[in-house]
Amino acid sequence: MGKSKQQSEQIERERLFDKTLRAYQRLSLFLLYPALASLVMCSISLFNGAQFYHAAFSSMRAISLAMMANPISGDIMITRVVIFFILAVMTIGMGYFAMMAAKGKFWALIVGISIYLLDFILIFFFIPNASIFPNMGLDLSTFLVMGIFHLIFLILDTLAVLKYAKLLRLQKGNAQ
Numbered sequence: 001m002g003k004s005k006q007q008s009e010q011i012e013r014e015r016l017f018d019k020t021l022r023a024y025q026r027l028s029l030f031l032l033y034p035a036l037a038s039l040v041m042c043s044i045s046l047f048n049g050a051q052f053y054h055a056a057f058s059s060m061r062a063i064s065l066a067m068m069a070n071p072i073s074g075d076i077m078i079t080r081v082v083i084f085f086i087l088a089v090m091t092i093g094m095g096y097f098a099m100m101a102a103k104g105k106f107w108a109l110i111v112g113i114s115i116y117l118l119d120f121i122l123i124f125f126f127i128p129n130a131s132i133f134p135n136m137g138l139d140l141s142t143f144l145v146m147g148i149f150h151l152i153f154l155i156l157d158t159l160a161v162l163k164y165a166k167l168l169r170l171q172k173g174n175a176q
Contacts, residue, residue: 010174017170024167027160028101031112034153035094039087046080058122058146060087106164113157120150 038057042064064083071079094115100108123146 013170013174017167017174020163020166020170024160024163025102027156027163028109029098030153030156030160031101031109031116032091032095032098034116034149035091037149039091042087043084046083057090057119058125059119060090062122063087101160109157109160109164113154113161116150116154116157120147120154123147123150 034057038060042060046064046068063086067079067083068076072082094112097108097112097115101112123143
């Protein structure tokens with residue numbers, strides 16, 4: 001009877017580990033979602049002409065606006081393609097970090113969160129009516145929406161770190 005209780009406890013620990021692992025993997029993908037949304041928002045802004053940066057990375061927004069203000073060889077279309085390429089590379093990079101984090105590489109999760117945190121800090125360089133960059137200040141609604149998006153995703157990324165810590169504790173408990 002004692003053996004079956006140990007087996008059922010072991011099965012329950014494994015079930016909890018698997019559930020926590022799936023939750024961690026889902027949360028680690030939140031490194032990618034803001035980058036994808038940012039790529040879409042910046043692409044709409046680039047090729048449609050609308051200033052639709054509400055869900056964009058502030059770094060992607062800054063690159064887009066700075067390069068559009070000074071087109072390459074005076075050609076707007078070439079500049080747009082180059083900007084899109086840069087934004088795509090940034091998105092692929094965040095996708096790589098998300099994929100590696102989902103595979104259990106903690107360094108990738110930390111690097112991705114650090115990049116996103118730096119991008120959040122960059123928002124404050126575009127404070128409405130007080131931007132340190134000429135003609136790049138955000139209107140108040142864009143500033144607030146970008147800030148809220150960043151905070152939500154930073155909280156979700158922090159939850160991924162907590163799930164990772166729980167996984168390590170469960171893995172240590174299963175090894176004993």
